[in-house]
Amino acid sequence: MRCRIGILSNEPEFTALARTVAEEHGLEPVCEEAILGRAQAVARRWEAEGRVEAILARGAGASRLSVGLPVITVEVSGYEVAEAVHAARAHGSRIALVDHEAEPRSYLPERIGEMLGVELRLYLFRNEFGLRRQVLRAIRQGAQVLVTAAGSGIRLAQQLGLPAVPVTATRPAVEAAVRRVIDAVSRARRAEAESRLARAVLA
Incomplete structure (x- = not known):
């Protein structure tokens, strides 16, 4: 699948690993290191600009991001x-x-x-x-x-x-999260296609 995803990272090692895994799966990652309020601001900016279809996040505040995009977190184990x-x-x-x-x-x-x-x-x-x-x-x-x-x-x-x-993320954890991102984007695309079809039928 070709799509652009946002990676909100808590530290450089995770940024590098997540970028590598995303690219191996054919994704186009846009990366920023941010936690807490700044992470929320970055996520909202990405959404407003239409830069990404989903967000992969790790770090403080990742589980509380509030945007209309799919957000997949890589929790600390x-x-x-x-x-x-x-x-x-x-x-x-x-x-x-x-x-x-x-x-x-x-x-x-x-x-x-x-x-x-x-x-x-x-x-x-x-x-x-x-x-x-x-x-x-x-x-x-x-x-x-x-x-x-x-x-x-x-x-x-x-x-x-x-x-x-x-505390660094393991590669298997990141790979599993990237697969969840791909699934989330696929579902979102199907839902959008069905919505467009419904609007066309009703027009």
Whole structure:
């Protein structure tokens, strides 16, 4: 299928992976890195301009995008968090996990901490200001390393001198999401064709 899709990304690694997978499936990706309110603004701009037929999104606020286009999210999985926490152990055993409060979580941080033998504390944020506040709070409370799926959180932690490890999406998860995008676009095109036919019959 040839179609243009928007990719709203939370960090550069996801941008690169999602772009590659989309192109392998014959899609034309338009990519921007944005979370929270900025992601909503980008999605609405794409819709208003007619630039894309669907959106593939990951990051804070992805599950709450409100547009008339199909939106497929790539949620953070427990496996991805565990992989990041495992890598973070190289920097210390007191690990801060920073996540958006509204995003669905299919994992239990305390369970991951127990399995990997680390002190894993969850810090939730609502907006960019809250993200900064939670990173600073983690530092004050003795975190030795930060783990998050938010690219801006990674950059902030590093600016403040705290090691940070990104929660990165797996290729199978992105491939599954791209297939859902293709299905969503196919359904939307069929619905539009049926609507045009109905209008023509009634005209």
